[in-house]
Amino acid sequence: MSNPISLPPNLALEGNRTNDYKPADIQVTSSDILKDANHIRQSTFNRPQQTIQDLDELRSYQLTKRKEFEQQLNKNRLNFGQWIRYAKWEIDQNHDFKRARSIMERALEVNVQHIPFWVRYIEIELLHKNVNHARNLLDRAVTTLPRTDKLWFMYVQTEESLANYRGVRAVFERWLTWKPPKEVWDSYIAFEKRYDEYDNLRNIYLRYLVEFGGEGEIWWKWAKFEVSGPAPDEVQIARVRGIFEGAIDNLAQQGKLQDEYLPALLKLWADWEMSVKEAERSRAVYTILLELGLLSKQQQAIIFEDFSEFEKRYGLIGGEDATVRLKRLYQYEKDVAQDPRDYDSWWDYIKLQESDKLDLEIAELLKNATLVSPIHTSKLTSWRRYVFLWIKLAWIQELNLVDIDGARAIWKQALEVVAKRKFTFAKLWILYSEFELRNGDDGLTAARKILGRAIGQSSNGSPKNKIFKHYIALERKLGEWTRVRKLYEKWLELSLVYDQSQDGATNLGLVVLKEFVQFEQSVDESDRCVGLFEAVIAVIHKTTPESDNDSYYFSFIEFLKEEMLYDKARQAYREKLTTTPSAKVWILFALFESQILSPSQLQELESTTGEEVQFLVEDYHRKQTRAIFTEAFNWFKSAGDSENAIRILEAWKDYESAHGTDESLNKVIDRMPTAVKKRRTVEGVEEVYVEYVFPEIKPDLSKFLANARKWALNNS
Secondary structure, eight states, rough: OOOOOOOGGGGGGSOOOOOOOOOSOOOOOOHHHHHHHHHHHSSOOOOOOOOSSSSSHHHHEEEHHHHHHHHHHHHTTTTTHHHHHHHHHHHHOOOOOOHHHHHHHHHHHHHHTTHHHHHHHHHHHHHOOOOHHHHHHHHHHHHHHTTOOHHHHHHHHHHHHTTTTHHHHHHHHHHTOOOOOHHHHHHHHHHHHHTOOOHHHHHHHHHHHHHSSOOOOHHHHHHHHHHHOOOOOOOHHHHHHHHHHHHHHHHHHHHTTTTHHHHHHHHHHHHHHHHTHHHHHHHHHHHHHHHOOOOOOHHHHHHHHHHHHHHHHHHHHTHHHHHHHHHHHHHHHHHHOOOTTTTHHHHHHHHTTTTTHHHHHHHHHHHHHSOOOOOOOOHHHHHHHHHHHHHHHHHIIIIIIOOHHHHHHHHHHHHHHHHTSSOOHHHHHHHHHHHHHHHHHHHHHHHHHHHHHHHHOOSSSOOOOOHHHHHHHHHTTTTOHHHHHHHHHHHHHHHHHHHHHHSSOOOHHHHHHHHHHHHHHTTTTTTHHOOOOOHHHHHHHSSSGGGGHHHHHHHHHHHHTTOHHHHHHHHHHHHHHHHOHHHHHHHHHHHHHHHHHHHHHHHHHHHOSSSSOOOOOOOHHHHHHHHHHHHHHHHHHHHHHHHHHHHHHHHHHHHHHHHHHHHHHHHHHHHHOEEEEEEEEEEEEEEEEEEEOOOOOOOOOHHHHHHHHHHHHOOO
16 A cells, blocks of 8 residues: 655645634724725826927927827727817817818718717817808718708708808708608798798698698698687688688598598687687588598597587587487497497487488498398397398388399398398398399299298298298289199198197197188188198198197088088098097087087078078087987996096086076986995005996886887787
8 A cells, every 4th residue: 555645735735724713803894895995986096297388399299199099090990089089189279170170071981971970070160160161061961961850950950040041941942852751841830930931831831731642730730820820810711711621621532531630630620610700610510520420430539529528618509409419420330330230229320320321321331230240040139130231221222222233132142141040031032022023024933933942941940931921922913823722732731840840839730721721712612621621630640649630620620610511520520539539529529519500590591581690509409419428428438437428427417508408407417427435455555546336327117118008008
């Protein structure tokens, strides 16, 4: 193992450690350090004073200073502050303008586009009253840098301070050839205004307007100047009014009525008109532009606020109606702008405009109103209001503007918008068909196609009754009975399908069937009516439960009763009883026999000539009705259906109370059952139930004995 290397004390890896931790006698704090630094910084450096005794020393000093300046410039020729200090030293110390200008020119050769140096150069010349030198510099400056407004302004200010007003105008005119910004024109105008050169000022405003395309801001500045002028006379009033009118006309012709300065211009105009006691003109300034509707929403808001303030301030009599109308107009415009689907506001807005607007302008408003359709998927009131906007637009296009092709396009577009929904509007289709009838070369064919298309597009859900009724009424006017029957058949078919899809919750098919039958009755086709009922009942019998087709049966029977086809009605009752032998049907069947005419009454009806004939219930009716009641009672009794048998007896008893005798009533009462309580065991549980026991009908023994006695006497 090698011995460790021993190092001298000055190369030791660790310093000598001492255990002396006593504090120093004098403690240096951070505050002491900062005070010492601040004291050193505040101490002034006193340069040694140099005194010049003779010319040689002066020249030596000048040479030394020039060498110092040149050395600094050689290091950084772009240090324009050093160039200026060099030139100022030559002027201040040596009064050597020639050498100072030489230095300045050398600096310009370095960078001729350094604007602050040009300014300092010119200021030095002016400071020492070297006016011509300053003018030459200004001329050179604006020639070299014509787009630098600071130099031009300095040039103008210099000439004006020297009272060289003609020179100021010359500088401005020279400046304007470079198409400067508006501030230059405003400065030129302010210069002429300071010296009351109003004719020059007005000429400048005219050139100003031409240069910037007649902006509203320039018109407003000109009008503000004229309004703030001396007391108006007739010439001045005409001039000011001409400026205002020219401003509005030019802005309107150039399509710049959206200019942001228009509200301020109108307010200034209205206030000026009031100052010259022209109240009606003052109000018209606001009302006409607001009613034209050519302003932006933001402008309308500003102008309307100014108008309201104007009315409050002056309180003019007779302006209330106009103010209220404008308030409503502005509110409606605001509402439809915020919510284009607010169709109530659209309607109110259009109605308010109709008295003043042309038909073409109203049509444009309606087109704007129909741009956005309702978002609802159901047929709500909003959709109805929206569709009627289309209808009004089409009518205006057709009747007022006499644009048939345009109206036709509007009808088609309206139908396309509605066709994308799950519902339709019958009124839209009907009015479109009437439009084609009025205007089309082959209007009838076009109207039929439209109505047929309407039926086809609305056949997915509930059939549109209004469309069918309108189409049928049209064909009936034309005497097209075949087409009428086809339409009724289609209507009836769709209605039956719809009723079936609703599981019998609707009864639309019966309504259509009755209308179909009424049509056939109107053309004396009773056989067709019977066939219609039978066909529909046959279809319903196959597709729906028996309980759902009662209304069709009873309607059929009612029709047969009105047509006095009693045998067919009895047959219909019998057919119904074979499928649905309910107490209700039996009772209706029995009462039917007392509601029709007896054979004798039929003969009397045929022979009578009176307008009104009254028929009463006869023995024939009572006999027929009792026979049906008896048959029904026996049927239910034999079937063991006590409840329905009792219903039959109750109805029979009511009938006898109304049309029978006491004897016939008692016979029915004798048939009423007796309720007997009995007990039975159901699934191990004993329960009490009621059983109806019908009395046995005993034979009439007295009549039997009388017949036996009569037989015995005859054989004795």
